[in-house]
Amino acid sequence: MARSMHENAEWKYRGEGNCSLVVADPETHQVYRLVKTYFTQAMETLYPLDSSEPCCDHIVIEMRKIVDYVTNVMQPLLSPKFVTPPVVAEISEGFAEEAEKRNQNMRPASRRKKSVDLVDARSRSALVMPDFCFVSKRDSIPVELEETQPTISIEIKPKKAFIPSPVAIDRTSIKHQVCKFCMHQRLKTKAGKWPETSHYCPLDLFSGNPHQMKHALLSLVKTPQNNLKICKNGQEIYGACVKQDLSVDLEDFFKGSQHKKHRYEYMLLDLVIKILLAPGGRGGNCSHTHSPRHTKPQRCQNSKFEHTNGDVSLSYLPHGCVLERICSIQKLDDLDIENIYPLYHRLQARLKDHPTDRIHWGLDGPYTRDLWMMGSEVKASVAVSSLEFAVEKVKRFLISKTVQDCSIIVALQPVKPGVSEENSIIHFNDAYYRYSIELVDLDPKPFDKIEQYYRQDMDIVHAYQETIGKSRTKSV
Known part of the structure; x- marks a missing residue:
């Protein structure tokens, strides 16, 4: 309304x-x-x-x-x-x-x-x-807490959480060794969009290993670009263009803590990691897709995180946590753009002679559940050569692209000791915090943008291989 x-x-x-x-x-x-x-x-x-x-x-x-x-x-x-x-x-x-x-x-x-x-x-x-820079009012929040306690929010644009399966593309492809984000950084710096490549790797954040996740968040603090923004009471205090002293800005947030000021930044990141790994977020679950709970995390060769014995075997994303949800839905694309592109051309060829199919398939909407709710698998009865298969795979790809570009906003506010532990309350370092997790930037991706995605993918791989070639030449 x-x-x-x-x-x-x-x-x-x-x-x-x-x-x-x-x-x-x-x-x-x-x-x-x-x-x-x-x-x-x-x-x-x-x-x-x-x-x-x-x-x-x-x-x-x-x-x-x-x-x-x-x-x-x-x-x-x-x-x-x-x-x-x-x-x-x-x-x-x-x-x-x-x-x-x-x-x-x-x-x-x-x-x-x-x-x-x-x-x-x-x-x-x-x-x-x-x-969402303020704690979401899904639960009732006492007015006096809103007025007297500071609120910190951290917005993270996590990007693509996985490396394509060897089944989807050539096993010799560089895309099996280095994640898309890390490769794309080379293209962006080459084009002058950022002065330096980001130290962040999405696979570190999605590893489920708290130490590796902290490495990812510290990397974002070092090179936030447009992937990290921290606000206090709705005002940006840290990001690509604003870099205030976090130890000063977080002092009243962690008031009463026994830690020194320079530790506040690390405390915030540890608190955020605990929230990102909370099973089911605030007790919610989703039955449309399901990822194996103990799937071995993937490794990106560009990551600077140094693994210790046992890191990989102990790491997984708890089922239903916000990162597991994001990763699961991103993996609705199980073909990669290399195999989606030919399907896209098949559909475009069909639409030249049958333009009304575009409406029938709902490629530009309407975005109804009947037309757009994808199951975890394409129905076994659907032939790979059929138009129905192509339509569903393309839609799954577009849904995945939306979630690859989404942002997570975690908002936090201290609450008084002795508050009852609800789904939206977390206990951390002898203190209690009310929090909310929200996903934003979830607009549909245009069907016709697949052509651009394909060209961009080739440019990303080429730019990365070019920089690798130059670095090898310098080292000789």
Whole structure:
């Protein structure tokens, strides 16, 4: 249901992507996603140029598709414990431009130069959801705690959690030795997007080994890029562009702790790891997919983590924890882009002669459970050569791509000693913390973007092999 925005709020910059600018209302603890020109330009390819409906109507249609996708696909797969669908909200004329203007200085310089990064002034709608930098109100929270205790949130964009199976692609491929994120870093630094490659490796975070996970989080602290952001009371204190002294900012959060200030950063990471490994999150489970509980973790050759005896054998992700959920749904893609690409071309060839199949298959929505809820396996009765097989595998790939780009937001707030231990309360170092875990950035991926994914994959592998070749030449 559409709602009016709080027009007099002091809207704060919260972040942005290619398609949207996100601002937060510190009074109501809500965030609004305002669409950019990039979003509407991509959207207009779906609608005829002579359409009698105004652009703002099409924006609402596309926003509702996002809501449907999160509600009907992402939430059931990832668990309602971790996913809160957004709603469509009305905005008044001129509001988006004013919000953009007020927060212009907070935006990355690279986002201020391109016309596609401007908000689209024609839009009269935004996607609204709770501000997950504060503990989610799934449970009742005493007002006095909200007002007197600081809240720390850490946002992690974990990226792809696994290396492709040898069954999916050539056993000699470099993709079996090095994860996609680590290879992609070489391409990004080559293109000048980041001054140095990240020290982070997703396989370390998804290992289930607390020591290895801490190595991953410390690597993100060292090179956060757009994969790590820490906020205090909704205000960014650490990330790609803001690097305040965490020991100072965390002092009142860990008030009463016997540890020294320089230990606060490590305490926060240990606390976050404990939450990320909590079985079932807050007691939730998901039956749509199931990963073996003691599957041997994969290794990425680019990781700088040094294993000790017993590290690998003892490591696994507890069933139902947020990282296990993410990894399981990412693995709905069991073919890799190399094998998805030919299926995509088969479907495109079919659509040239039967364009209505695009609607029948729901490739651009509607995102209903009937069309988009994927089981853990394609039905045995479906022939590999059939169009049904191609459609389902492509959809599984697109779902996986969504989850590869999602973000985890963990919000934490101290509570008074003696509080009853609920699902959303965690005991750590003789103190208690109320917490929430939320998954965001769960928009559907366009079917036609598969062509771009394939080209990008080739560029990523080439860039990595090129840098490896140069390093070998230097060492000779």
